[in-house]
Amino acid sequence: MIQPIQKKFKMIQIKPLGETALTVQFGKELSISSNQKVKALCLKLQEKAFPGFIECVPAFVSVTVFYDPFVVKQSYKAENTPSLIVQGILEDMVETLVEPENSSSRTIEIPVCYGGEFGPDLEFVAEHNRLLAEEVIRLHTFAEYPVYMIGFAPGFPYLGGLSNKINAPRRSSPRTSIPAGSVGIAGNQTGVYPISTPGGWQLIGRTPVALFKPNSDQPSLLAAGDIVKFKSITREEYEQYRERLE
């Protein structure tokens, strides 16, 4: 069933990120419903791009819309400033937004070699939660994780569904380089680093699977709406996966 999203402006905030972008925030807490509105707004923006629209960046509960203020100002003869013009366009879109129909989601298994040199923060996450490292691994592989968004780095999935028992704060200062395939935890989120990059997450393991495929039409292995399951593998199995991929 396609249902119009109720007009709830007290829940929905539109705020500027400098003079070239506006963020539409559907609430403060992560929920499936907010995440679906994010998808719906992005689809709508791509169907009906306004003059000056550059691109939209979907996140958990928000969509950031990048635009060229000069083109906006030239295209609309309004007295308003570019950000107020774009805000008006977005308010109209949000008001008439319809949630997309639910499609069945794919489940993708990601093998992970936990701990050791691949997961230097596994012990920290265990101690922080007063657990044994094995318990952290059991809890991490037990859950099913919906993909809420791809962002931060090419193909990087932000996953929901992390057990409260294995939360961990971000590092106080990000590492300057994290190897590709690293699996991490930050707050109540978990994810995989597809390419080598700086980052602030606590690292618990590494996968041999490639999440970023620059030469594919769809450059990301995962997409918002997928379900991810992690599977614990040994170091030996990790090496075997790598060999098969090469």
Place this chain on the structure above:
Amino acid sequence: MSIQVIRPGLLATIQDLGRYGFQQYGVIVSGAMDMFSLRIANLLVGNEEGEAAIEVTLMGTTIQFKEDRVISITGGNLKPTIDEKPVPLWRPILVKENSVLSFTGCESGCRAYIAVAGGLTVPEVMDSKSTYLRGEIGGFKGRALQEGDMIFFAKENDDSIKLKKMLQAKLKGDFFAAADWYVPVEQYMSKKSLRVVKGPEFDLFSGKSQQQFFEQEFQITPQSDRMGYRLFGPSLQLKKSFELLSEAVANGTIQVPSDGNPIVLLADRQTTGGYPRIGQIAAVDLPIIAQLKPGDRVRFQEITLVQAEKLYIERETEISKIRTALLVKKTSFKTNG
């Protein structure tokens, strides 16, 4: 024909105005750090302003031209020389076949742009020629330039050919000839003050940190690159700690991890981030920070969103005027030659 890289120097990459439309897959924008200089460099040689050019960092880059071609060099003054003679910036230059261009030092700024009439023929990846170093895509084989690389030129347009003919008359046996006119740019290389609009999480910082952010000086640390500049100064703290849901960030977003040291996100920034964003550098001042280097000090000056928008529109109007003026210059060649 082509350019051959003799020495890559500290870092030289191919960049255009960036890769848009793929941030939803986590693919970053990249592009020139100093977009203003890139755009002017292209307009000077008769290209579209978004054509790819070579971004040279600090010093050491040396390239050889394999054909007579009109080029321009803009951005920081990294003391470019041909045949030991200094090459002037911000104007069309005709370089002769086999001439060698070297960047020998750092008089002002940090990044220079070399645009070539016709542009560079590297393949577009996801609609852009920009190099994304960490993703190993775009530019020249997805990497920084290396010794021996040959970068081919695209065909010059009629405007560029007219420019070439005009400058050929001035060569007189030298390795290069410079036009006697140039684009007078505002001297932004030496500015140390950046105009900033409050970021989405500004109000979550303590009163003291809000004040220090706009009053005190920050130093650019050596852990700074095209992705972002890490700053050192007063430690900025939140009123109370909390974890944010990751959200989009932009070129010039100033985020603050819990160690209190701000990070300015730049051309190779990630698409989204989870650290609180205290400020957003006005787009017109991004070329200033792009030209600052480790050790330099900066201050942040608060402006309103409306002021930032006004500055943006003024800058675009200014670039339109430069574009028109260059067009007039090109038409006048007809009468001259």
